[in-house]
Amino acid sequence: MPWYQYSVTPSGYRQPIVAVRLLHGNRQVQLVAVVDSGADASLLNIEYADLLGLDRNDATQSKARVASGEEVTVYRWPDGLLELQFETNRFAFEGSFIEFPPTADGDNLMGRRDFFSQFIVQFWDAKFLMNIDLSPDHPLGDASTQI
């Protein structure tokens, strides 16, 4: 897979953003997310779950506190219910959804548990570029990088 240019956000700085597809049954939505090697798990806005027809009452709910001090609700549905697709590669979504408070917002994040387990990701911040390659474990991965 090729190198990808970082995107300029409305706030003016460049971030490693990808377009991914979130799927649930026959429903799907395309969204943008920051590729974040510091995120243990992927994190998406709860409104995508609403859009795909998921019932919040079916999710495991927990509380988290954000930097502003506000408490937010985190929703997680059982593994296997949702999938992500990056380009032609589809895999299980193993992250959570967050209900952002009115006074704060955040980016969708692609984290280590699902996105980074599928791909080898390289960041080249000096050039605002990232390289996303299939994992050597993937049938179409680069065999020369097999360990």
Add this chain to the structure above:
Amino acid sequence: MSDSGFVRESGTMNPQEPVIEDHLAEELEGHKGRWVAVYQDQIVAVGDSAVEVKEEATRKHITDPLVFRVPTHANRIAFL
């Protein structure tokens, strides 16, 4: 490696265009905090929820837009 591209082992690698092109980022500036649907680098719907903008895009016969909330980054989420 040359200045004109990125060379790895053989051949030249031309980076893909960014997901959000610069001109689109400028247009999004006016919609901070709102949800948008984007198709072919154009904003096709603006609203207050993901459901609202997806439905508006569908009414315009655009069935597969990018849907996202334009971040304000005024008070960015960060876990403690």
